[in-house]
Amino acid sequence: GQNIDQPTEMTATEGAIVQINCTYQTSGFNGLFWYQQHAGEAPTFLSYNVLDGLEEKGRFSSFLSRSKGYSYLLLKELQMKDSASYLCAVRGPNDYKLSFGAGTTVTVRA
Amino acid sequence: ETGVTQTPRHLVMGMTNKKSLKCEQHLGHNAMYWYKQSAKKPLELMFVYSLEERVENNSVPSRFSPECPNSSHLFLHLHTLQPEDSALYLCASSRGTSGTDTQYFGPGTRLTVL
Numbered sequence: 001g002q003n004i005d006q007p008t009e010m011t012a013t014e015g016a017i018v019q020i021n022c023t024y025q026t027s028g029f030n031g032l033f034w035y036q037q038h039a040g041e042a043p044t045f046l047s048y049n050v051l052d053g054l055e056e057k058g059r060f061s062s063f064l065s066r067s068k069g070y071s072y073l074l075l076k077e078l079q080m081k082d083s084a085s086y087l088c089a090v091r092g093p094n095d096y097k098l099s100f101g102a103g104t105t106v107t108v109r110a
Numbered sequence: 111e112t113g114v115t116q117t118p119r120h121l122v123m124g125m126t127n128k129k130s131l132k133c134e135q136h137l138g139h140n141a142m143y144w145y146k147q148s149a150k151k152p153l154e155l156m157f158v159y160s161l162e163e164r165v166e167n168n169s170v171p172s173r174f175s176p177e178c179p180n181s182s183h184l185f186l187h188l189h190t191l192q193p194e195d196s197a198l199y200l201c202a203s204s205r206g207t208s209g210t211d212t213q214y215f216g217p218g219t220r221l222t223v224l
Contacts, residue, residue: 004152031210042112042200042215043153050210087153096141096165096207100153 002026002099006088011107012078020073020086020104028093034062034073035087037103043087046073075106083108113137114216116201122222123191131186131219133201139214141207142184144176147198147218159184160207191223 003025012018024032031050035043049055049064049071061074075082085103092099114135123129135142144156158166159178173195175187184201198220202213 008150033212035215040217040220042114042217044112045212045214048210048212089153094166094207095211096143096158096160096204097155098153098213099155102150102152 002090002092004088004090004099004101006086006101006104008102009105009107011109014078014080014108014110016078018075018078018106020075020088020106022071022073022088022101024069024071024088024090024101026069026090026092026099029066030091030093030095032062032064032071033089033091033098034060034071035089037085037087039084046086078108080108080110082106112214112216114201114203114214116199116216116219118219119217120220120222122224123188124224125191125193127191128187128189130188131199131201131221133184133186133216135182135184135201135203135214135216137203137205137214139203139205140181141204141211142178142181143202143204143213144184144186145200145202145215147200149197153200157186158207165207188221191221193223196221196223 034046037043047062088101157176177185198218201216204211
């Protein structure tokens with residue numbers, strides 16, 4: 001089975017940095033995704049990691065360590081619009097199968 | 111806008127009703143998915159279609175019946191639902207079902223079963 005853990009809630013100040021951790025124990029691993037979901041809206045794709053290391057995309061970066069079953073999403077220079085739920089998802093054992101964590105709700109305060 | 115649309119956006123139905131959810135993708139993708147998102151719970155994969163053939167049926171009760179008439183459209187037919195089926199139902203599509211294909215989601219249908 002798939003077990004994916006991430007914190008339920010995080011709060012940070014505008015302009016600060018927040019790191020959202022995700023740990024996983026899965027039967028088969030073909031990559032890890034991060035999605036952002038604003039309340040009442042569709043999850044939108046943020047990043048994909050399949051090899052170990054850091055992927056940087058503007059203010060957002062994602063890190064993966066396959067040996068540790070661990071990933072994080074780093075949000076820099078936080079803006080109010082970054083207040084949302086962030087979903088960690090692991091692909092596997094089949095390529096079409098995504099297993100999601102319950103999501104981390106990030107609240108950005110002025 | 112992700113290129114995936116869903117109708118209706120909100121639906122309230124009684125346990126004896128029959129209704130259908132519709133999903134349409136404008137991305138030229140070949141795979142489509144139904145997910146269920148309940149409050150404070152992870153997204154649950156329900157069904158996967160690839161090239162209009164069902165490749166995954168994730169132990170979903172028979173009161174949910176999917177239909178994929180072509181690669182752009184996906185339906186979820188609902189009948190004799192239970193109150194615990196109230197949730198956000200999300201549709202997604204991807205170019206294929208292999209490699210690095212990313213799933214793109216629609217905005218969802220918020221379903222309430224009375």
